Amino acid sequence: MDIIQQLFPLPPIPTLQQAVFIPLALFTAVCALLVVLSPNLFHNALALVGTLFGVAGIYALLEAEFLAISQILVYVWSISTLITFAIMLSRGMMFGATSKTNKQAGTAIDGIVVIGFIGWCNFVSARSKLDVSIAVA
């Protein structure tokens, strides 16, 4: 049980920055999930814009205002517009497709979960000062 507590510790009481960060991070994460999970490509693009805005907010929170504005300028102005244009110019090609994803989805999820878990372990171990750190790259 000790190990489980160490691996998944309880969160502390948030400060103001944390209070801003938590909804922003949640927004960003949800949008990121929507980007890859929503079946509608246009919704993907909108979610991507949301994610990018969220990331810009994270930058602003990290006191990198210039980077935040650049993120909006470059990503939202240019890349999102480009992507939306591309979606609209090639629209109709996915209608009637049996699946939005290919057959390797399961394997990919397995791999990603394993990597995420190991990363989590690494992060937690560093935090809990257990001598189990591994030199990942």
Next chain:
Amino acid sequence: MQGFLNLAWLVPVPTFLAFAAIVLFANRNKTVSALIAIGGAVLSFLLSWPIAFSAFTADHFGQHPVEAQLFSIPTGTSDLWIGYQVDPANALMLFMSSFLLVMIFIYASGYMTFPAHLSPATYPIAAAQGKDPRYSRFMAYISLFATGMMGLVVSNSLLTFFIFWEIMGLCSYLLIGFWYEKKSAQAASIKAFMTTRVGDVFMLVGLMFLYIHSQSGNLLFSDILSAENLHHLATLSVTVPLINVTVPWVAPIAILIFFGTVGKSAQFPLHVWLPDAMEGPTPVSAMIHAATMVSAGVFLLVRMFPLFATAGEVAPGTMHFVAFIGAFTALFASTIAIAQWDIKRVLAYSTISQLGYMVAAIGIGAYVPALFHLITHAFFKALLFLGSGSVIHGVEHGLHHVHEHGHHDEPAPGGEHGGKEGHTPTEAAGHGHTGLVIHRKDGDLNLEDPQDMRNMGGLLSRMPRTGWTFIIGGLALSGFPLTAGFWSKDEILGNAWGGGNTLVFGALVISAFLTAFYTARQIGLTFLGKPRTEMAKHAPESVPSMTWPLILITPFALLLGFIGTPWGNWIEGFMEPYIEHLEFHALHVEFSFIPMLVSIVVAVGGLVAGYYVYGQGLAEGQVDPLRNWLGPLWLVFHNKYWIDEFYKGTVVAFSHWLSKVLYWFDDLWVIDPIVDGIGQLGVWLARLAAEFDRLVVDGLVNLAGWLSNRAGGILRNTQDGQVQVYLLLLVVSMTVWLLLKALPIFLKLV
């Protein structure tokens, strides 16, 4: 004016450019071709005469001749130098040949009408134009020929001399066989080529010996004819194999080079090609046999005179041999000439005879008179040849006229007509003349042959310009006093007499008499008396482009001799400094009236005798009066001593036999079977190797390929071209690697 001398190398260039231009661009248009060819010749002439006259007018020109190298071609250890040279000898040659070439070119442009032996149906366009179908080609050939001659004249080394010499040989072959539809022309061209080749091979051998044994290491005239080099050659001795005689090297070299002259200038053993070469168009005859090619042989002797003179000093037999060949040829050819019916053939033998004169003059050391006679002879012989061509042309036209108006009794031959009698029954039969040929013991007569003098007669009134110029040329040839031929011939006779060469003198005097006689015979049969055939009656005068050259050459034939009179010998004064420049002394004899008187007597006597016999022409069907007097000897003369037949029986037959033997040896039984056997063995071995290759080597290679193929087939499944699969592989590998790395943690945790 001296500046012109350095332009000598340009002299052969215009004609060569004309040749190239005609071959490459103008060969579709006959008029343009003729204009280009004549333009080239005229340019060449316009270069040559200033050069020649600046040489003539220069003070003591012979002592500082112009010689320069243009460029060199590196060949192995030595260089082949290409350059030019102007000295008195080739200044005179330039003077003579360039003028005559222009005249001949102009004459040829008018002469080359549609030939009678061709069918107009075969060449409709050429027939409509009235020009020879290969007119342009002819112009190109004669341009190249002129290039050869001019290049030979200005060349400064024996090697380039020889190269141009061979160019002329090639051109003479092409031109003699120009009308190759005629079997006789084919045969004549091959004969000319092969015969001169015999002489050229000897000459080439001589050239090689000269090159090897000279100190200079090259063949420049200035080097090989220098006194030291000749002295060196004279002291270097060699034992001639077979006859085991030890002589200085200079003698065999001189003899070998002399054989080149024998071939080119048609001296006695190799003279047979020249009369046959009359098969070519008449301008060619004029060019080859009068102005240029045969002169080149004598010019070679003149050029190499120091060598011969040295040879004559250390081995007198050399010069005696040359003199003997020359004198014998002169006499021998003139005897044949008195018994010929063909108008050009008479002139051909006359040429041989006159060349014999020159060679004999060289042989007795009379170097200047030889060149003098060469120049004058070129003029009047060109005149005679061109005149004879004009006569033939006229008679041919007369024949056409007869056919068109039906005056002739006999049925008109279909298609081909004209031409001339064949040398052999085969050739005659080949031309379909059998029905017209009258067999006679003094030579078969073809009634439509425009070259046979028996078909002529009384042409002077029909063709006055041709006739008179021909008569003047004939007088010059026979040495009628005060004409060009008289002075030059007199010089030679005088030198022979003064040098004490009695035998040579005698032979030449007899020959001179015979010359005058056959000239009178020719004139008489052709121009005097009454026409013996219908075609002679209707023969018209030739076109101006043919008669004008005749008229233009005539003054030279008459007056050119005055440059070499015994009292004011300009040519000797011009030439002698040169030979002295080369540290030699030409034969110099005191003037004597005896040879001159003899010369006048034989010339006038011969002419009078000839006029007496032939002055009224022959009656139709009449046998030659001379035959009655000479009897069988006449037949000997007429049949040219049967030398052709003799050659055919010996040399040609031997060649045939030898080739048959060699064929048997090579193709049938010995060489080829061996080669075939080796080949069969090779094939068998190759089959064996092929089997090995197919089974073992190919098997291995195929095995390797098959293995690669299979391996690739297995591995290709991993390369399905989908980027995402590759990416997934990356992720999975990463995962596995991370798991392995994280294993210790889990072990510790658990």
Next chain:
Amino acid sequence: MVPLSWYLVLAAFVFSCGLYGALVRRNAIAVLMGIELMLNGVNINLVAFWRYGDIIDKATQQVVRLDGQIFALFVIAVAAAEAAVGLALIISIYRNRKTVSLDQMDLLKG
């Protein structure tokens, strides 16, 4: 003060989402979006490490190093270029083959 690890977790999550999208989506444009997500995750990491790294000169209390921001800017610039080129390629392929499905873009298959 937000702990660094929160940023890192967010970055990891965004990156994983992007990786998933790049791995499993069949539409090329969706894959491109996944790649953009991955780049953004990386950028969050870079900026967070910059912010929490040793960037303050103790003596003057001034920001002395901007490595993380500069790197992030580079990534943004590269992303822009990549998006432009990638989308141009996709449109071009779509015009030629009437599809943007990566499953059918396998001309290079072995």
Next chain:
Amino acid sequence: MEIWSSGLTHLLTGLGLPETAAVIIALAIGAFVLANVGPVLALVLILLLRKVISRMQDRIGPNRVGPFGLLQTVADALKLLSKEDIRPANADAVAYFLAPILSVFGVILSLGVMAVAPGWIGVDLNVGVLFLTALGSIGIMSALMAGWSSNNKYALLAGFRVVAQLLSYEIPMVLAMFVPVLLVGSMRLGALSAAQSLTIFGFNTGLGWFGFLMPGAFLIYFISALAEGEQTPFDLLEAESELIAGFHIEYSGMKFAMFFLAQFLNSFFLGAIAVMLFLGGYQGPFVDQIPLLGFVYFVIKAFGVYLLTIWIKGTFPRIRVDQMMAFAWKVLVPLVLALILWQMIALKLPGATLDPVTGDVLQYGFLNYIAVFAGNLVVLGVVSNVLMNHFKREKMRTKRAFEPKSLIGVMQPSSGD
């Protein structure tokens, strides 16, 4: 503003709220006030437009509702708000609803960084100019979303057109904005406004407008701003005679009202930005003494620029889409790039006073200003020349279009053509 907000915070903490909550509440109140400025302002703007345009067209304009028709726009707004909210059957619901909200959101956000008076600024961002630029992206996204989600091909095409136009003119606009930024060395809007003072004999006349020093950049900015705000002569969005109404064709009622609002506010705010960057901002006489006067100056200048756009709307003909794009890419972008390059060179010319310690520029010299001015004059001349030629040609074409056909081949171009 700082004083007010800090005072509010103090008040709230005094009431017993934790400091975090107090700050949040204070910020929320400020945001609420700013957000309500927008719609009210729009009512005024629309009324002004209608009045002025009708005067120009020799009409009277709205005059029934309220005194002098002042309440006309209020009545219109109420009508729109009370309309039935229609959604096309196959529309993409999320995007369809989000688009109008986003469009207003993006526009109103720009109020947050406006320096309306000395010290009166919501947030004096150190990247203020960039922030204003970045907000345009929200407008683009909203246009795209609206165009796409309407499930109408005309709407989609119009969305494309708008995005193409906005993208094209964004570049010269941003670059022209950077010309004064380069001179001042800061992107803070407050600093930019403060830099436009002109002190003569110790008295700040407030006339050091960058518009005088950089007329070329100002002209380019103004033209681009017209295009960005979809104003005449670049109002292809509203070209009802050529297109149908644009990307918001499928919208009605309140959603349409939001687009409408966003467009008017946008054009006004672009004018306000022009005031801040080129026309001295709040600067004017006695501003140092009475800060409230700065707000008055600012509002007067902003409305002046707005009236100028109305004037242009009432007089200029619309240009074709190809001419519009060609003008952006072939004239404005190269010129403004050259201008920026020249600006950099000009500022590096000798004559500037430098800080002896850091080497920063304290004060530019006479030579620098002259060079900047000269470069701007050249750009101004080129742009004006291009415009003059264009309108002259248009005039000739229009004249010919009304001439008898028999004369068309006979007529020679005029000397100025």
